[in-house]
Amino acid sequence: MTNDDMQFEEPEIIYIPDEEGNEEEFEVIMKFEVDGSEQKYMMVVPLSAEEETDEESEEVYAFRYEEDGDDLKLYTIESEEEWNMVEETFNTLLAEMEEEA
Numbered sequence: 001m002t003n004d005d006m007q008f009e010e011p012e013i014i015y016i017p018d019e020e021g022n023e024e025e026f027e028v029i030m031k032f033e034v035d036g037s038e039q040k041y042m043m044v045v046p047l048s049a050e051e052e053t054d055e056e057s058e059e060v061y062a063f064r065y066e067e068d069g070d071d072l073k074l075y076t077i078e079s080e081e082e083w084n085m086v087e088e089t090f091n092t093l094l095a096e097m098e099e100e101a
Helices: 078-098
Strands: 012-017 023-033 040-046 062-068 071-074
Touching: 012 071, 023 078, 040 078, 062 078
Parallel strands: none
Antiparallel strands: 012 023, 023 040, 040 062, 062 071
């Protein structure tokens, strides 16, 4: 049995520097593309907050991203219109995942 056959994937961890340049650990919980656009998005949660809070109050962050070989470039979502589109897609995918569970 190879690692590919296992149901539980290793969580994908990324490091995002904060305003002071300190790298913070985030776990990628979902990646998706928005229909009708070439944009790719990822939803991440801070790992440090996991111990302190219950899941309901967990902050989820969204970033637009581009993969350049092994490099990952993250872009913050600036416009409210883009954020609404991402949030709607995320909620739809989340609902579909919960139905399957």
